Amino acid sequence: MFKHIITASGLLALGTASALAHVSLEGEEAAIGSTYKAVFRVPHGCEGEPTNVVRVRIPEGLIAVKPMPKPGWALEKVRGAYAATYEYHGSQVSEGVTEIVWSGGSLADDEYDEFVLRGYITPALKAGETLYFPVVQECPGGLAERWIEVPAEGQSADDLEMPAPGVAIIEATGGH
Amino acid sequence: MRSVKDGMASWIAALAMLLALAGEAAAHASLTAAEPRDGAVVAVAPGAFRLDFSEPVSPLVLRIVRPDGAAVDLGDFAVRDRSVEIEAPVELGDGTHVLAWRVVSSDGHPVGGSVVFSIGAPSAAPPPIADPVDRKVRTAVWLAKIGLYLGLFLGAGGAFALAWFVPVSRAGSRVVLALVGIGIAAAVVSPGLQGLDALGAPVGRFADPAVWRAGLATSFGLTVKLVLAALVAAALAALSRNAALSRAFATVGLAAGAYALTVSGHASAADPQWLTRPAVALHAAASAVWVGALVPLGLALRAGAPDAASGLMRFSTFIPVAVAGLIAAGIVLAVIQVETPAALVGTAYGCLLLAKLGCLAVLFAIAAVNRGRLTRPALAGDARALARSIGAETVVVLVILAIAAGWRFTPPPRALAIAAAQPASVHIHTLEAMADLSVTPGRTGPVSVSAMIMTGDFGPLDAKEVAFVFANPDAGIEPFRREAAKPGDGTWRADDVVLPLAGHWTVRLDILVTDFDIVRLTTEIEIRP
Numbered sequence: 001m002f003k004h005i006i007t008a009s010g011l012l013a014l015g016t017a018s019a020l021a022h023v024s025l026e027g028e029e030a031a032i033g034s035t036y037k038a039v040f041r042v043p044h045g046c047e048g049e050p051t052n053v054v055r056v057r058i059p060e061g062l063i064a065v066k067p068m069p070k071p072g073w074a075l076e077k078v079r080g081a082y083a084a085t086y087e088y089h090g091s092q093v094s095e096g097v098t099e100i101v102w103s104g105g106s107l108a109d110d111e112y113d114e115f116v117l118r119g120y121i122t123p124a125l126k127a128g129e130t131l132y133f134p135v136v137q138e139c140p141g142g143l144a145e146r147w148i149e150v151p152a153e154g155q156s157a158d159d160l161e162m163p164a165p166g167v168a169i170i171e172a173t174g175g176h
Numbered sequence: 177m178r179s180v181k182d183g184m185a186s187w188i189a190a191l192a193m194l195l196a197l198a199g200e201a202a203a204h205a206s207l208t209a210a211e212p213r214d215g216a217v218v219a220v221a222p223g224a225f226r227l228d229f230s231e232p233v234s235p236l237v238l239r240i241v242r243p244d245g246a247a248v249d250l251g252d253f254a255v256r257d258r259s260v261e262i263e264a265p266v267e268l269g270d271g272t273h274v275l276a277w278r279v280v281s282s283d284g285h286p287v288g289g290s291v292v293f294s295i296g297a298p299s300a301a302p303p304p305i306a307d308p309v310d311r312k313v314r315t316a317v318w319l320a321k322i323g324l325y326l327g328l329f330l331g332a333g334g335a336f337a338l339a340w341f342v343p344v345s346r347a348g349s350r351v352v353l354a355l356v357g358i359g360i361a362a363a364v365v366s367p368g369l370q371g372l373d374a375l376g377a378p379v380g381r382f383a384d385p386a387v388w389r390a391g392l393a394t395s396f397g398l399t400v401k402l403v404l405a406a407l408v409a410a411a412l413a414a415l416s417r418n419a420a421l422s423r424a425f426a427t428v429g430l431a432a433g434a435y436a437l438t439v440s441g442h443a444s445a446a447d448p449q450w451l452t453r454p455a456v457a458l459h460a461a462a463s464a465v466w467v468g469a470l471v472p473l474g475l476a477l478r479a480g481a482p483d484a485a486s487g488l489m490r491f492s493t494f495i496p497v498a499v500a501g502l503i504a505a506g507i508v509l510a511v512i513q514v515e516t517p518a519a520l521v522g523t524a525y526g527c528l529l530l531a532k533l534g535c536l537a538v539l540f541a542i543a544a545v546n547r548g549r550l551t552r553p554a555l556a557g558d559a560r561a562l563a564r565s566i567g568a569e570t571v572v573v574l575v576i577l578a579i580a581a582g583w584r585f586t587p588p589p590r591a592l593a594i595a596a597a598q599p600a601s602v603h604i605h606t607l608e609a610m611a612d613l614s615v616t617p618g619r620t621g622p623v624s625v626s627a628m629i630m631t632g633d634f635g636p637l638d639a640k641e642v643a644f645v646f647a648n649p650d651a652g653i654e655p656f657r658r659e660a661a662k663p664g665d666g667t668w669r670a671d672d673v674v675l676p677l678a679g680h681w682t683v684r685l686d687i688l689v690t691d692f693d694i695v696r697l698t699t700e701i702e703i704r705p
Contacts, residue, residue, distance in 0.1 A: 055692075134692040146688070146691070158285060
């Protein structure tokens with residue numbers, strides 16, 4: 001029993017950074033060579049104002065990105081060139097969605113919502129790395145909450161004021 | 177069977193606990209409002225403070241840092257929902273106070289910040305405190321400076337007079353050589369003395385090579401080399417029996433000496449330099465021609481040398497030009513340095529200038545008597561009165577040189593004003609970005625903070641937003657943040673900053689490069705009292 005509590009606490013400690021009222025990701029791991037479903041948990045608006053725009057920058061190495069439409073929110077897919085060329089189902093891919101914008105909705109400061117996209121984890125990403133998704137919540141009146149900080153070497157997400165949500169990259173889970 | 181059941185039970189218990197804990201987990205708390213407001217100037221001392229947070233918090237540290245830097249912990253507070261209400265200490269005086277807070281919110285992460293507010297008006301900077309003075313070092317520096325002046329004005333100036341005014345008798349050439357020797361000796365020891373003064377080291381470290389390096393590293397190092405060159409040329413002029421060669425050496429010596437004085441010192445450092453440097457050179461050269469002639473002429477007249485009369489004639493013809501230049505250049509420098517008439521009596525520099533002007537009046541009176549009353553009899557053959565008078569003139573000149581050497585220790589009013597307004601600056605360079613940060617003035621009180629921001633490889637960086645975050649951990653002041661604006665000159669600036677205490681401050685620049693990219697640069701900056 002005690003051992004399990006410790007295990008659970010360990011998980012909690014690991015999960016804390018993403019379990020806060022920062023914007024966080026639901027899944028904790030993404031396997032190389034798999035299609036990863038990213039669920040962004042947005043726990044509030046900005047300083048009393050509702051959030052009406054949520055922007056996610058697609059990190060390099062995640063390709064073939066498709067957002068999930070969301071009732072009440074307009075969806076924009078900003079396309080651009082990737083820094084590298086990736087092989088995807090036998091073809092070379094060098095450009096695609098680099099940013100997703102959900103806008104025109106309303107997420108009050110005392111509400112919670114989720115925003116979903118999926119994409120392919122290319123083998124350019126290495127196991128043990130964390131893939132960070134910078135997220136900006138925009139609110140009326142120019143207010144914004146920016147979850148865009150990526151820990152530098154030797155830093156943890158806890159040291160940051162505005163940590164970007166991230167997911168741990170793990171080895172391919174066989175059979176692909 | 178039993179073991180599986182037990183295992184499941186403990187897993188469920190653990191999971192429930194995890195969920196319970198995770199349910200409590202929330203964001204870092206942030207300050208949403210404060211009373212008094214951050215940056216406020218209030219008329220009377222508040223009786224209480226209030227801090228509103230984005231979520232319920234437990235205070236860890238609440239303290240007020242007074243204008244004098246004393247920190248008082250505030251133990252009398254009440255937490256109501258998301259607010260912390262704090263009883264203010266009764267005896268808050270005027271000036272800038274910092275309410276520093278550190279709280280823990282339900283996620284368990286302590287966060288801190290500061291609310292800066294002023295009662296009455298922001299703390300003004302206290303008057304600057306003079307450096308402690310090492311009298312032994314100062315006296316030695318002063319004596320060396322007098323020695324340098326003796327060498328340059330009476331020595332090199334004297335060699336000039338030997339070569340141009342009394343080239344036949346060369347009366348007083350030994351005295352001139354001795355004065356040049358004094359100048360050389362002074363020039364040789366002065367880098368060491370200058371180094372002692374620069375490092376604030378005691379006389380005992382005079383032999384320390386580091387002291388000499390420090391002395392030579394200042395602009396004074398170049399002055400010393402030029403002075404030595406000037407004095408060697410002067411010595412050659414005094415020794416040379418060839419009239420043409422002697423005149424050439426003497427002229428070079430005079431010019432080098434005048435130039436030497438323009439490469440260091442208060443007056444040469446003043447703006448506009450195109451005016452001050454030539455003025456210093458002219459003032460020095462004209463003075464040297466005048467006072468340098470006194471010893472050779474006086475001795476030639478006393479000894480009744482054959483070329484005394486012709487030398488006196490040449491001197492009398494030439495000297496009005498030299499004195500006119502001397503006075504014009506002197507007035508220019510005095511106006512630039514003293515700035516306001518009040519500073520003449522209000523500063524040590526001004527007082528020395530007044531003393532020097534007083535001596536100068538005496539000197540001009542003697543010179544006028546010499547010229548009007550005594551020159552004609554001397555030319556007619558009776559030179560004793562003039563020789564005596566020239567002796568008196570020389571004594572006054574020595575006093576003037578001693579006073580001028582005293583300026584070494586008195587920054588002129590211009591420099592005092594500039595020193596007070598001097599910004600504290602620091603350069604930060606990382607791979608991602610670099611910034612030239614300056615706090616103006618670099619002393620306690622209300623300041624303007626500005627930063628010139630570039631990419632790490634010197635390219636332009638057009639940031640979206642910039643903020644300055646100040647903290648002073650030594651004084652117990654938690655970070656407080658000021659957003660910067662773009663005044664349009666390529667910098668980012670925040671004017672509503674009050675730094676209430678002197679010492680080491682940490683400054684962080686938060687540079688929002690794009691909507692998704694932020695660069696934080698952290699540095700330390702020294703704020704003067």
